[in-house]
Amino acid sequence: MNLLMLLLTEATTTPTPVPDDTYNSPGTIGFLATFGITAIAVGLFFDMNRRVRRTRYRTEIRQKLAAEELANLEVAKPERPAPPAKPSRANPESDPNQ
Template sequence: DPTLPPSTIPDEAVTPGVWGFVAIAFVAVATVLIVVDMTRRVRRTRYRGEVRERIQAERDEATLAAAALD
């Protein structure tokens, strides 16, 4: 924009630099690890629920079979 005065601050003073890159890289890696762990935990919880339902269905079938024999 031609109405703005030229900047007197050097470009190196307003860039994040190496430490900024390291911090953002750390946040990105931590986020990926947290998402992978969360996905694993959700999947494990879902599988446990499915197994519980299957076991309960087998128990119900066994109870009905035992009642039919009596």
């Protein structure tokens, strides 16, 4: 009986750990991984911004060059040949050359 009582007290007096009391941290490796991913994302954001800005500047320059080309373009009408001479309406009988 004493043995049974001893086993029961040993089994029931052990406290169970409370999940709120444990502290879980990713540690140094987790911090470095998170920092690396963040650094790569920030680098990609800056690179994308640079590329978009460069594309926008190129488009603006092309539009300005096209506008300057249109402003400098002279549209001249082609020279027309002289109109043909009108035939004379004189009577052929009165014409001494014939």
